[in-house]
Amino acid sequence: xxxxxxxxxxxxxxxxxxxxxxxxxxxxxxxxxxxxxxxxxxxxxxxxxxxxxxxxxxxxxxxxxxxxxxxxxxxxxxxxxxxxxxxxxxxxxxxxxxxxxxxxxxxxxxxxxxxxxxxxxxxxxxxxxxxxxxxxxxxxxxxxxxxxxxxxxxxxxxxxxxxxxxxxxxxxxxxxxxxxxxxxxxxxxxxxxxxxxxxxxxxxxxxxxxxxxxxxxxxxxxxxxxxxxxxxxxxxxxxxxxxxxxxxxxxxxxxxxxxxxxxxxxxxxxxxxxxxxxxxxxxxxxxxxxxxxxxxxxxxxxxxxxxxxxxxxxxxxxxxxxxxxxxxxxxxxxxxxxxxxxxxxxxxxxxxxxxxxxxxxxxxxxxxxxxxxxxxxxxxxxxxxxxxxxxxxxxxxxxxxxxxxxxxxxxxxxxxxxxxxxxxxxxxxxxxxxxxxxxxxxxxxxxxxxxxxxxxxxxxxx
Amino acid sequence: xxxxxxxxxxxxxxxxxxxxxxxxxxxxxxxxxxxxxxxxxxxxxxxxxxxxxxxxxxxxxxxxxxxxxxxxxxxxxxxxxxxxxxxxxxxxxxxxxxx
Numbered sequence: 001x002x003x004x005x006x007x008x009x010x011x012x013x014x015x016x017x018x019x020x021x022x023x024x025x026x027x028x029x030x031x032x033x034x035x036x037x038x039x040x041x042x043x044x045x046x047x048x049x050x051x052x053x054x055x056x057x058x059x060x061x062x063x064x065x066x067x068x069x070x071x072x073x074x075x076x077x078x079x080x081x082x083x084x085x086x087x088x089x090x091x092x093x094x095x096x097x098x099x100x101x102x103x104x105x106x107x108x109x110x111x112x113x114x115x116x117x118x119x120x121x122x123x124x125x126x127x128x129x130x131x132x133x134x135x136x137x138x139x140x141x142x143x144x145x146x147x148x149x150x151x152x153x154x155x156x157x158x159x160x161x162x163x164x165x166x167x168x169x170x171x172x173x174x175x176x177x178x179x180x181x182x183x184x185x186x187x188x189x190x191x192x193x194x195x196x197x198x199x200x201x202x203x204x205x206x207x208x209x210x211x212x213x214x215x216x217x218x219x220x221x222x223x224x225x226x227x228x229x230x231x232x233x234x235x236x237x238x239x240x241x242x243x244x245x246x247x248x249x250x251x252x253x254x255x256x257x258x259x260x261x262x263x264x265x266x267x268x269x270x271x272x273x274x275x276x277x278x279x280x281x282x283x284x285x286x287x288x289x290x291x292x293x294x295x296x297x298x299x300x301x302x303x304x305x306x307x308x309x310x311x312x313x314x315x316x317x318x319x320x321x322x323x324x325x326x327x328x329x330x331x332x333x334x335x336x337x338x339x340x341x342x343x344x345x346x347x348x349x350x351x352x353x354x355x356x357x358x359x360x361x362x363x364x365x366x367x368x369x370x371x372x373x374x375x376x377x378x379x380x381x382x383x384x385x386x387x388x389x390x391x392x393x394x395x396x397x398x399x400x401x402x403x404x405x406x407x408x409x410x411x412x413x414x415x416x417x418x419x420x421x422x423x424x425x426x427x428x429x430x431x432x433x434x435x436x437x438x439x440x441x442x443x444x445x446x447x448x449x450x451x452x453x454x455x456x457x458x459x460x461x462x
Numbered sequence: 463x464x465x466x467x468x469x470x471x472x473x474x475x476x477x478x479x480x481x482x483x484x485x486x487x488x489x490x491x492x493x494x495x496x497x498x499x500x501x502x503x504x505x506x507x508x509x510x511x512x513x514x515x516x517x518x519x520x521x522x523x524x525x526x527x528x529x530x531x532x533x534x535x536x537x538x539x540x541x542x543x544x545x546x547x548x549x550x551x552x553x554x555x556x557x558x559x560x561x
Binding site for chain 2: 226227283287316322328
């Protein structure tokens, strides 16, 4: 095994641990809606929320990096350039994440000055990490880029997937520089901030996960390179074609010119089209192999990715993307419902799929299986669908009571929060969150023990 | 728009995409298993998708531009599964041949 692959295992393990922190913080955040006095004066709701959404970003990022560090040496036939630096930075990265989490939990607030911005919280959603930590992320991502690009230069070997990956790394690193606030005008600040949040998520991450899924398909189903590369080009072009200017749907109500209503609505409305093609592709691939593979958990999670992406991004997104609807739904629990479903489908399922693939390879197994992964798969997906369904009910109530009929006044806000439909939705969200958390527990247990429990795999013959 | 229309229109739009996905899924399964019954199901689901699209066009308080976009999307959604299937067959065929 390459050193890079050992590093990949560490990154994937860290990702799965942070996934758990995200689940725990999410459970806490959802419980505040049921019992607003929960941890009163000790840990505020917004801190739990920050932990929830920041760990979401970091665990997925670590998962992606783990996947690339796993596939890269096999693709290029050599250890990545500068892998020693990446190994050191992994521990620095983990330590930085831990320090930032402790600061969020213990210190929580600072004064509105530069010190607070540098050492406590940058105050920007999704990238709240203080400036020193944000700079650290830039360094980690730059070294990650160096590992990939340097290795390609060193081997003088270029494949289609690696070419797409290299091109993607440039905006992946550059867009993160947008995490550092410098503009005091809120509309202008939000305008650029969305470049980071939206373009990372709906452009660079989509391409990255496309590359990772291409590698996974080749290893999991033995699909030929020519096929996966052709489809990678097509799907990346379609996703980028609709996703980049789909950015406009975030510009609807932040003080930007009216033309963004048309641009954002139009390109967002096109987004389900490539997702429909992906569903056909996923079913075709699974069907032609009769769902037979040496790693069924990885295959099922990959299928869940295609369907989750379509449902979460396509169906849930389309409900609220046209400006006439979005005027009322923007920023409500309805958006939260869409966000949960889309992140789960587009990224989380893919990272879990890679984790199963790596576990199989690390343990030298011909086949992995057993019953536990099915329980974990079912509980995680049932929990997720239950959560997004419950949030949908709450969000619709909020849009209707608070926005459409109440006119977004403070009184209307309170009426919306007290509406029985809203309250029931939030309670159900917590219940399904518990189901999801139980599924996470099973997932961790399965990943840790799948090579050690009886009946979960057969060792490869020497 | 009348307030309740907000919820109804959004649900119809969600259903609109969901039925397109159902059509794509059924179409692909029909081709995979060469099953004419599932193919009938696929076209029935697409018919339901069109019904929802017509309902949105006739009834929902959206501007004419958005309604035109929905009609164009419906046409594209009808074509995407067969086009994707055909291209998949071609790439996999050449992939096998070159392997």
